[in-house]
Amino acid sequence: SAVISQKPSRDICQRGTSLTIQCQVDSQVTMMFWYRQQPGQSLTLIATANQGSEATYESGFVIDKFPISRPNLTFSTLTVSNMSPEDSSIYLCSVESSGGLGEQYFGPGTRLTVT
Amino acid sequence: GENVEQHPSTLSVQEGDSAVIKCTYSDSASNYFPWYKQELGKGPQLIIDIRSNVGEKKDQRIAVTLNKTAKHFSLHITETQPEDSAVYFCAAPDISGYALNFGKGTSLLVTP
Numbered sequence: 484s485a486v487i488s489q490k491p492s493r494d495i496c497q498r499g500t501s502l503t504i505q506c507q508v509d510s511q512v513t514m515m516f517w518y519r520q521q522p523g524q525s526l527t528l529i530a531t532a533n534q535g536s537e538a539t540y541e542s543g544f545v546i547d548k549f550p551i552s553r554p555n556l557t558f559s560t561l562t563v564s565n566m567s568p569e570d571s572s573i574y575l576c577s578v579e580s581s582g583g584l585g586e587q588y589f590g591p592g593t594r595l596t597v598t
Numbered sequence: 599g600e601n602v603e604q605h606p607s608t609l610s611v612q613e614g615d616s617a618v619i620k621c622t623y624s625d626s627a628s629n630y631f632p633w634y635k636q637e638l639g640k641g642p643q644l645i646i647d648i649r650s651n652v653g654e655k656k657d658q659r660i661a662v663t664l665n666k667t668a669k670h671f672s673l674h675i676t677e678t679q680p681e682d683s684a685v686y687f688c689a690a691p692d693i694s695g696y697a698l699n700f701g702k703g704t705s706l707l708v709t710p
Contacts, residue, residue: 516697526700575641589641
């Protein structure tokens, strides 16, 4: 399995500001994903991030609000822009162990509170 | 896209009893079904998965069964222990075949 770390682990931010979350993997992976988990809820996919191409966003999520970078096969960032209290959530990155229908492993999450 | 329904939303059992969590899916083409355990303050942990070419898979006290005809799969935990207390999520591939659609989760409480 892959070992995934995220920074920061938690943050409290003021509305209108932006936060960039980093995701680092201990091995090279093709597929990386960003999910959001609102308090007490399930996981919702924000976007799929593949190295060398633009991220693919799910319905309800847009690049201007959640820009993503994927500069190499072990690293990705998600920025939450112009934050509002509704953005308070856990943000999780995950990776797939192989190309398609492989096991998917999650990082520890970034707990974001927007005041 | 894939719709995953999970039941029950909460489950309380006594230590040593068995726990069963059930999920249904909508896309008959889905062929990979993982289960995750999420403890408080942590990310989801993959605990077991099953592919559509088998009907059951076991790993010590946990097992997963799959009924492709009925489009449902279940997680079985035997001889439950207090450390099994967590939120459990089932999932199935989304329309892309890469990302996952998750059930709403089951909060399992194992009381001593």
